[in-house]
Structure formats: structure tokens, C-alpha cells
Amino acid sequence: MTQSAPKPPIVENSRFPSGPLPPRAGAGLKTDHVDAILADDYRIGFLEVHAENYMGEGGPAHRALAAIRSEFPLSVHGVGLSIGSEEGIDTAHLERLARVVDRYQPSMVSEHLAWSSHDAGYFNDLLPVPYDRQTLDRVVAHISQIQDRLRRPILLENPSTYVAFEQSTMSETDFIREIAQKSGCGLLLDINNVFVSATNHGWKPMNYLRDFPLELVEEIHLAGHAEDVDDEGDLILIDAHDRPVADAVWKLYETVICQAGALPTLIEWDNDVPEWPVLRREARLADAILDRLGPASLLGSRHAAE
Amino acid sequence: MVGSGQHDFGAALLDPDLPLPEGITAPNGKKAARRFAIYRNNVTVSLIDALAGIFPALQRLVGETFFRDMARLYLVQEPPRSPVIFEYGGGFADFLSQFEPLAAYPYLPDVARLERAWLDAFHAADADPLHPGSLGAIPPERLADTTFTPHPATRIVQSRFAAISIFSASREERTLDGIRPANAEDGLITRPAYSVEVRQLPAGAADFFLALISGATLGEAADSTIARYPEFDLPSAISAMLEAGVFSACWFGEPNSEDPS
Incomplete structure (x- = not known):
């Protein structure tokens, strides 16, 4: 190659379309749906993947995701960073996440307010943290470490929980708001998690949403939940992601969109995954609500203005 | 319990005989045992499902019920070391070769090695x-x-x-x-x-x-x-x-x- 005049640096992500997630419905990507999604006349607003599923070097999973990414906006959702861990962030795992983010240049990166790894190993579940000052400082430090490495802000997702901690001194909403303010992260509001946790802890979901900093929310998750009973025989909800979104959760979603305006909204369905048209039907329900209620919302102009 | 909360929580997840970790509560003075058991169940079932996905030929050979009971024993002995769950099960073949109830089927550990290698090749x-x-x-x-x-x-x-x-x-x-x-x-x-x-x-x-x-x-x-x-x-x-x-x-x-x- 011959030397010529200096050129401006080539933007590395130019192989994929860039831009924010659109304020439309998206779906959690399942391998079995890839061909149907690519062939569908209905163009889903975006797709979201669990980062850990793409931490291999190559093969069919990456080929499928590259095909999706070349046509759709992408959100990368981590499930294994263990942001609430007492042992600190696993830097090897953070490097793996950074590789996935570099490779696919997603519009959004998000993780959970939870922990999943400890000295015994990786538990493959999102485990709860106490809401106190010490935990808050630790979570803020971990999110800052992640954002520094990824060189971008991430979104933090509110958890679904089944137990609480004696040592908690703050409400979940105050805890999350302060983490966002101190770390500069955005928020991912999982409305099914709000409904599940509110039922399990005897809160009113509307009060939770009233106290939640909606102005920091950049993405919404919706999913289905299962029912069980606690020691007293009372209803307890399990964040199962194995069925359609419940009517009560759709109602809360309408309230949030009325208040906050149209936001990228993910339909999650991770267990007993149905055929693509079933997931598409859920996405279209979300699209209809976004179209109907988004434009008239109280905060609706904020995204257009930014 | 500063600094040790997650250690106790994690140990109790894998061992149902351990008492509920200190400081775990439920609202309005309710008991927390069944609630904590949801986490135990999530961890156990998700890891058994992961192993069933990695070793489908093995599951078919020994039967689903036997496989799931055996996987439950293995995951307590050797939980995943990494959140990259498709890498799990590297020690499953060695576990099988020591597993007394399968002593009459000495080829099963090698079937497990093949399945583990199959998935490594898939992600290579x-x-x-x-x-x-x-x-x-x-x-x-x-x-x-x-x-x-x-x-x-x-x-x-x-x-x-x-x-x-x-x-x-x-x-x-x-x-x-x-x-x-x-x-x-x-x-x-x-x-x-x-x-x-x-x-x-x-x-x-x-x-x-x-x-x-x-x-x-x-x-x-x-x-x-x-x-x-x-x-x-x-x-x-x-x-x-x-x-x-x-x-x-x-x-x-x-x-x-x-x-x-």
C-alpha cells in the first residue's frame, strides 16, 4: 500500500448502523427466531441479547447476531457482572463484556442491581442486595469501573426480589436514584419486576413508580411472571419470563408511558420460548400503547429535545 | 455480618440443610423460608437446565429424571466458575467416572467428553x-x-x-x-x-x-x-x-x- 496524505481516523463501528434505540418495542433475541425476524415484514424496533451468550470466539451464534445487527438496533444486556458483589467486579468478565460491546457497537448496554458470583462460584441467578450506605457506595464504585472500561454510560435495572434484609436502611427507589446520580448511569425500568417485588413485599406498585426517577429511564422491560405461595400461603410472584405479559403489568406500563413518553420497550421471554409470531404479538401490543400514549405524555418531548 | 453476607447466602443456596442466612427477612413479620427457597430453586433448576443443554445425548442415555438428580449432585460439588454458562461442565466427565450408580456404563464419561468438545467447537x-x-x-x-x-x-x-x-x-x-x-x-x-x-x-x-x-x-x-x-x-x-x-x-x-x- 502506498503512503498518502493523512486521513481522518476511520470510525471502527462503521460496519453497523449506529444511533440510539428507537422508542418502539423490541424483543429478546432467541437463536430459533433469527431467520423469522430477518424474513418478517414487521420490522421489530430493536433486539436485545444477553451478553454472556456471545462471549465465545466465533461460530454460528456470532454469525446470526452479526446478521441481526446489520439490520436492527441492538441492546446488550449483561447478566453476569455481579454489580452488587462484595468481592468486586471480575475484571476478566468485564473484559469479555467489553469485547462483545466492541464487536457489535450496541445502542445500549445494561446490567442488573444484583449479584450472582461469590467464592463458591457463579449461581446463574440475580440475587438481592441490602439497601444501605455501604452497598450503595460499592455499587456506585462498580458501575463507575464498568463505565470507565466501556467508555460509555450503562443502564441499571431494578430487581425482582423475594426476600428483604434487616440491614436495609433505604427504600429501593431512593437507593436506585442515588446510585444513578452518583455514578451517572441511566436506568432500565423493568415494570414486571416492579409488579413482582411490590406484590412480594406488600408495596403499592403505583407508589413505587411515583417514587422512581422516571426522568432517568432510557429503556423499559416487560415480561411474564408465575405465581406461587409463601410460608403463610399468601400469593408470591416469580419473575419467570415464561409467558405473556400480565394485564396488571400492561396497565402499569400505560401509566409509565403517559408520564414519561415513548421509550424503547423490550419484551422478554426466556423460558418455554414460543414461536416468533407469539413474541411479535406482544411487541405489537407495546407498539400500540407507545403510539397511542407516547405523544401526549407529560415528559414526552424530552427525548425529541435532547 | 459485614462482608460475609453473600458468603452465607451463597452457601445456603447450594445446601438446603443450612439455615436461612442471618438478616434475611420477609414483610410484616412473615417467615422467609419458602421465599429463600425460590432462590435455591432458581439456581438449581437453571444450572440443571444448563447441563441438560450441554449434555443432551447423555440425558437421553440415562433418562431425564436420573440425569436431573445426578446434575443436582454435580452442581453442588462443582458450581460454574464463570458467568459464561456455555463453558460449564468441564469436570462432568470426571464426576461421572466416579459416580457409583453408573459404574456399569463406563462409556458415559467419554460421551460427556464428546459433548463438551462439541460445544467448544461450536463456539470456537x-x-x-x-x-x-x-x-x-x-x-x-x-x-x-x-x-x-x-x-x-x-x-x-x-x-x-x-x-x-x-x-x-x-x-x-x-x-x-x-x-x-x-x-x-x-x-x-x-x-x-x-x-x-x-x-x-x-x-x-x-x-x-x-x-x-x-x-x-x-x-x-x-x-x-x-x-x-x-x-x-x-x-x-x-x-x-x-x-x-x-x-x-x-x-x-x-x-x-x-x-x-
């Missing part, structure tokens, strides 16, 4: 397999000096049992009729394009490929293999290796020279 880095023309272009007098770069997906599993036939029958949902478990078999796993392929190798071919993978020249690998297996069919092994995509490049002259063919 992409590379084009060696083009047959590259080997054909090497001057005949230099062939003996030629060395090969293994394809990232290539794995070889050698079994003292008929593990490859049993694995294939189980994955294809066939019966084991006609398979003699005590016949030793060697298996080759490759991913020439985007599909993982498993082949049973004729006698000597596994040693030959392993020698080439470890950097021996074609001449050295052929000589050492023929010394052990006088009936070894070198031309067939070379065509099989090209067809299966065992290697991604070949070199002649100095190994790792600047002149790839």
Missing part, C-alpha cells in the same frame, strides 16, 4: 479450513516437511469404548442396537463452516492428527503413526482431514515461516 473462533489446493501446490519433494495449523474448532476424543457410536446414536435418537460398547473408538470433531461435525476415525488417524496438531511435520507424523499402526492408510487420512477441515493452513520449509501456502 472462525477460520477457513485448509483448501485442498494449498496442499496440492506444495512441491512433492517438500511434502514431508510440511506442517499444519489446527483449525480453532478441531477436537479429538479417544475412547476405550464405542463412545462415538453411542454419542451419535443418542443425538440422532436412535437405539444402541448393533453397537458393541467395549470396542474402542476415536472421534474427530470439526466445524469446517458453521456446523459442528463428528466423525469416527480409523485406527491410527487420531494419533496422526494429534502429531500434526502438536507441530510434527507430515513426514514425522506419518512415520510415527505407521510404526504403531502398520496398516495405517495415509492417503485416506489426508483426504479425511481435508474434507473435515481439521487444519486451517499448511507451511513447508521452516515451521511458521513467512510463506504460508
Whole structure:
């Protein structure tokens, strides 16, 4: 190659379309749906993947995701960073996440307010943290470490929980708001998690949403939940992601969109995954609500203005 | 409980005989035992499901109920070390070989090794397999000096049992009729394009490929293999290796020279 005049640096992500997630419905990507999604006349607003599923070097999973990414906006959702861990962030795992983010240049990166790894190993579940000052400082430090490495802000997702901690001194909403303010992260509001946790802890979901900093929310998750009973025989909800979104959760979603305006909204369905048209039907329900209620919302102009 | 909360929480997740971790509560003075058990169940079921996804042939061979009970014991003994769950189960074959109730089925650990290698090949880095023309272009007098770069997906599993036939029958949902478990078999796993392929190798071919993978020249690998297996069919092994995509490049002259063919 011959030397010529200096050129401006080539933007590395130019192989994929860039831009924010659109304020439309998206779906959690399942391998079995890839061909149907690519062939569908209905163009889903975006797709979201669990980062850990793409931490291999190559093969069919990456080929499928590259095909999706070349046509759709992408959100990368981590499930294994263990942001609430007492042992600190696993830097090897953070490097793996950074590789996935570099490779696919997603519009959004998000993780959970939870922990999943400890000295015994990786538990493959999102485990709860106490809401106190010490935990808050630790979570803020971990999110800052992640954002520094990824060189971008991430979104933090509110958890679904089944137990609480004696040592908690703050409400979940105050805890999350302060983490966002101190770390500069955005928020991912999982409305099914709000409904599940509110039922399990005897809160009113509307009060939770009233106290939640909606102005920091950049993405919404919706999913289905299962029912069980606690020691007293009372209803307890399990964040199962194995069925359609419940009517009560759709109602809360309408309230949030009325208040906050149209936001990228993910339909999650991770267990007993149905055929693509079933997931598409859920996405279209979300699209209809976004179209109907988004434009008239109280905060609706904020995204257009930014 | 500063600093030790997650240790106790995690230990109680894996051992249902341990008491509820200190400081765990439920609203309005309710009990927290069944609530904590939801986490136990999530962890256990999700890891059993992960193992069932990684070892489907094994599950079919021992039956779902037996597999899930066995997986429950394994995951307590050896929980995943990494959040990359498709890497889980590296020690499952060794666990099976020590698992008394399966002592009458000594081929099962090798089936597990094959399944683990299958998934490693599935996620391995992409590379084009060696083009047959590259080997054909090497001057005949230099062939003996030629060395090969293994394809990232290539794995070889050698079994003292008929593990490859049993694995294939189980994955294809066939019966084991006609398979003699005590016949030793060697298996080759490759991913020439985007599909993982498993082949049973004729006698000597596994040693030959392993020698080439470890950097021996074609001449050295052929000589050492023929010394052990006088009936070894070198031309067939070379065509099989090209067809299966065992290697991604070949070199002649100095190994790792600047002149790839």
C-alpha cells in the first residue's frame, strides 16, 4: 500500500448502523427466531441479547447476531457482572463484556442491581442486595469501573426480589436514584419486576413508580411472571419470563408511558420460548400503547429535545 | 455480618440443610423460608437446565429424571466458575467416572467428553479450513516437511469404548442396537463452516492428527503413526482431514515461516 496524505481516523463501528434505540418495542433475541425476524415484514424496533451468550470466539451464534445487527438496533444486556458483589467486579468478565460491546457497537448496554458470583462460584441467578450506605457506595464504585472500561454510560435495572434484609436502611427507589446520580448511569425500568417485588413485599406498585426517577429511564422491560405461595400461603410472584405479559403489568406500563413518553420497550421471554409470531404479538401490543400514549405524555418531548 | 453476607447466602443456596442466612427477612413479620427457597430453586433448576443443554445425548442415555438428580449432585460439588454458562461442565466427565450408580456404563464419561468438545467447537473462533489446493501446490519433494495449523474448532476424543457410536446414536435418537460398547473408538470433531461435525476415525488417524496438531511435520507424523499402526492408510487420512477441515493452513520449509501456502 502506498503512503498518502493523512486521513481522518476511520470510525471502527462503521460496519453497523449506529444511533440510539428507537422508542418502539423490541424483543429478546432467541437463536430459533433469527431467520423469522430477518424474513418478517414487521420490522421489530430493536433486539436485545444477553451478553454472556456471545462471549465465545466465533461460530454460528456470532454469525446470526452479526446478521441481526446489520439490520436492527441492538441492546446488550449483561447478566453476569455481579454489580452488587462484595468481592468486586471480575475484571476478566468485564473484559469479555467489553469485547462483545466492541464487536457489535450496541445502542445500549445494561446490567442488573444484583449479584450472582461469590467464592463458591457463579449461581446463574440475580440475587438481592441490602439497601444501605455501604452497598450503595460499592455499587456506585462498580458501575463507575464498568463505565470507565466501556467508555460509555450503562443502564441499571431494578430487581425482582423475594426476600428483604434487616440491614436495609433505604427504600429501593431512593437507593436506585442515588446510585444513578452518583455514578451517572441511566436506568432500565423493568415494570414486571416492579409488579413482582411490590406484590412480594406488600408495596403499592403505583407508589413505587411515583417514587422512581422516571426522568432517568432510557429503556423499559416487560415480561411474564408465575405465581406461587409463601410460608403463610399468601400469593408470591416469580419473575419467570415464561409467558405473556400480565394485564396488571400492561396497565402499569400505560401509566409509565403517559408520564414519561415513548421509550424503547423490550419484551422478554426466556423460558418455554414460543414461536416468533407469539413474541411479535406482544411487541405489537407495546407498539400500540407507545403510539397511542407516547405523544401526549407529560415528559414526552424530552427525548425529541435532547 | 459485614462482608460475609453473600458468603452465607451463597452457601445456603447450594445446601438446603443450612439455615436461612442471618438478616434475611420477609414483610410484616412473615417467615422467609419458602421465599429463600425460590432462590435455591432458581439456581438449581437453571444450572440443571444448563447441563441438560450441554449434555443432551447423555440425558437421553440415562433418562431425564436420573440425569436431573445426578446434575443436582454435580452442581453442588462443582458450581460454574464463570458467568459464561456455555463453558460449564468441564469436570462432568470426571464426576461421572466416579459416580457409583453408573459404574456399569463406563462409556458415559467419554460421551460427556464428546459433548463438551462439541460445544467448544461450536463456539470456537472462525477460520477457513485448509483448501485442498494449498496442499496440492506444495512441491512433492517438500511434502514431508510440511506442517499444519489446527483449525480453532478441531477436537479429538479417544475412547476405550464405542463412545462415538453411542454419542451419535443418542443425538440422532436412535437405539444402541448393533453397537458393541467395549470396542474402542476415536472421534474427530470439526466445524469446517458453521456446523459442528463428528466423525469416527480409523485406527491410527487420531494419533496422526494429534502429531500434526502438536507441530510434527507430515513426514514425522506419518512415520510415527505407521510404526504403531502398520496398516495405517495415509492417503485416506489426508483426504479425511481435508474434507473435515481439521487444519486451517499448511507451511513447508521452516515451521511458521513467512510463506504460508
